[in-house]
Amino acid sequence: MQTPAPFDYERAGSVDEALALLERHGPEARLVAGGHSLLPMMKLRLARPDVLIDINDLADLSYIRLDGSQIAIGAMTRHAELLDSSLLAEHYAVFRDAERVIADPIVRNRGTIGGSFCQGDPAEDLAAVGAALRADLVVRSAAGTRTVPAREFHTGPYETAVGDAEILTEVRVPVRPGSGSAYEKVERRAGDWAIAAAGAFVTLEGDTVGDVGIGLTAVGAPHFCAPDAEEALRGRAATDESLAAAARIAADGCNPSADQRGPADYKRHLAQELTFRALRRSVARARGEGS
């Protein structure tokens, strides 16, 4: 039987209460949202918090809305809600692409976007989406609110910029009219973590790439992104040739490690191919073609 080591349980009714509980219990306290990443790690003793602070009652952190020129997503929004959101689908198909292959429908009823970012798994799909879209993450503490770019949020495997007495409250994504976006993932079986995956968005100026974002997960891409590949693609013709060249640069920037999901060279190959496919699909969607 897998059971976590003993801990004390607290339940927060508001963000302020969660912050006060974090303050009171110190660095060995952890917030738990859906729990589908944290509880398995606690069963394996890879995580062993003294206190769990349950934030599932924070319904006011569950929303997806247009906020000026940004889409604001509350940290407690479940994967199932991200998948179903017509607002997200309208602006960023990459979310629907990714959510369809994150775990399974039952797990998606519990897991949250905030939990996914804060768990900081090196194979997290939404980390690649957030990096590709250059999202901003809103972090609150008793002292106030600060914003952390998605590309600076993860400071290492399972490590984030969120401090001991802080809580991630919102993910903000800039609206980019006319953009196309996509996510491509290869996994061993339905619902598994990625062997490799890539997300992208592209805006076009005629047949030229205006802006582009590329995110990669599970392949050791620093900060889940590929800035050199983006730089190489900006201002270039949106042809298969230039997309493939950018994908090669993206793969060169990865540092995959061999594990039970595959050898490093295979993962690097996937990084290149999936980046290419995500870019190509993004371009097609920006042109209003394809699904």
Place this chain on the structure above:
Amino acid sequence: MQVTMTVNGDEVTRDVEPRLLLVHFVRDHLGLTGTHWGCDTSNCGACVLWMDGEPVKSCTVLAAMAHGRTLRTVEDLDRGGELDPVQQGFMQCHGLQCGFCTPGMLMTARHLLDDVPDPSELQIREAISGQICRCTGYENIVHAVRWAAEHPGGSAGADADAMSESSPATAGEADSDQEVPA
């Protein structure tokens, strides 16, 4: 700590350790052993029950997290002794062999049909994609859910023709004693 929740319509209160998983609470503290305890890693889906109307994997939810919430387990599927159409579908279509995955499959299927009364085969396969049948009877499980979709009132609500409809189950059942070579 003390937890109180509504389980299959009844309010229950128990003293539990914070680390107690919901699947063990339901099975060992409430004696509702219809919910099965499988992989312990949120992969197999044998432990699926509903929490506030949504299917969840109860091996990855703490009993403490269910405090104040409403649960529904497989024991609540029948209505006054009349099996739910999904239960009837599993009988009609040989939707189980060893039966270990069945409670989770039933709870997921009921939720799917409440949401999508006439699901495609693809929608059914997607809905149960987080659940594992190690007898690998997926084909018949899909047939069983389709049977339930086609018989929303169950066999009592369907006429006698229901039994001779094109459902692969009925065909399989008729052949089952005959040892027809494949």
